[in-house]
Structure formats: structure tokens, C-alpha cells
Amino acid sequence: DAKTTQPTSMDCAEGRAANLPCNHSTISGNEYVYWYRQIHSQGPQYIIHGLKNNETNEMASLIITEDRKSSTLILPHATLRDTAVYYCIVRVNYGGSQGNLIFGKGTKLSVKP
Amino acid sequence: NAGVMQNPRHLVRRRGQEARLRCSPMKGHSHVYWYRQLPEEGLKFMVYLQKENIIDESGMPKERFSAEFPKEGPSILRIQQVVRGDSAAYFCASSPGPADSYYGYTFGSGTRLTVV
Secondary structure, three states: OOEEOOOOOEEEOOOEEEEEEOOOOOOOOEEEEEEEOOOOOOOOEEEEOOOOOOEEEEOEEEEEOOOOOEEEEEEEEOHHHHEEEEEEEEEEEOOOOHHOOOOOOOEEEEEEO | OOOOOEEEEEEOOOOOOOOEEEEOOOOOOOEEEOOOEOOOOOEEEEEEOOOEEEEOOOOOOOOOOEOOOOOOEEEEEEEOOOOOHHEEEEEEEEEEOOOOOOOOOOOOOOOOOOOO
16 A cells, blocks of 8 residues: 555646645655656656655655655646646665555646646 | 667457567666556556566466566566456556666556457
């Protein structure tokens, strides 16, 4: 079972920031927070990951609370092409079966014009 | 630099036939993962392979399903005697090593299996 809780769906206006929350209250000290998204009918796409510091890349920013029990993925300027299901996943960052990604139901983000 | 290549993109099989799904990982990637996505559901882990080794097959159904990743060539997911419930999208992902510390997994576009 997934170790994260996400809202089922969210709407966002085009051009505005999309803030997607994720709760992971049972996260272990050696588990990272990963975000993937799946645009309709395509394979999942890696977005970003982090351990405890905030992270930013060309796609998004990841804000992790100090107690690491929750995080927020921020798409700074959402476009219609960002409409997708966003998955928040916690996992250890080393090999073996413990490193497998376990997908929950994710948040369906709808970006509207 | 091609990504993860899966073929065929769409596969139609009659009940009782065999389905073979192929996955060529990214260049330099030696670890392959197979996931299944049933209609309107999330992705479920099936199997994790390295070259010539199955590392974790805890998500594989006990019967009719098998996977391999030979020394040469693509990884193959094989489903024998397909049934309607096998209809799903099958995704393959690859990583450079057991710990994909910096980039996450790279997924292919999937094979959509329809059993009629």
C-alpha cells in the first residue's frame, strides 16, 4: 500500500501556480519523497525528489516540511499541458525490492484556461 | 539518446493466446521494472530484473506470467493463455543501477494489451 495521502483532484487556472499537497506522516528517516506525473495514456514521468531540503528544477519545486511529514509540489506557472495525475511516492534510495516505486491513486490536476 | 522503448504499442490477443511484450531500456541502463495499469486504476509493480537475473517478482501473478532480461536483447514480459482480465497497459521502466539517486526511473510509453 502507498504510504502517502493526496487529494483526489484539484483545479488550477492556466498561468497560476499549482500547489499539490502530500501527507506522508509515517515516512522513515532514509526515505525520499518522489513526484511523478502521468499524462493521459502515457508512461509516468519523473518530476523531482528530495530528502529534507527544498528542491527546485526546471519543472517544479518541492517543499518538504521540517518534520518531513508532508510536502508540496509547486508548478510555478501551470499550463494546459500540465493536466495529469500527479503521484507522490516515498521510498528508500537504494537498490533491491525496497526501492520499488509504489504508486497510490495520485491527484488528478486539471489546468483550466 | 532514445528513451525506454516498448513494443508493440498496442497488442490484441484472443483468449488463450500468448502475449509477448518487449522493453529495451535506455542506453547504459541495466535495471528494468515492469508495471501494470488496469483501466481506471493506478500502476502496480510486477517485477524487477537485472541482466539475466530476477531481483524481485513479488508483484507477478503466480501463474501464466513470466519475465526475463537476457544478456543480449530486450526484456520480455510473457503472458500465457491470456484472459480478459489481463487487458491493461503494461509499462516498463529502467534505471542505470539499483539506486536511481539522481534521475528517478525512466518509463516507456507502454503496451496496451486488449484480450478479446
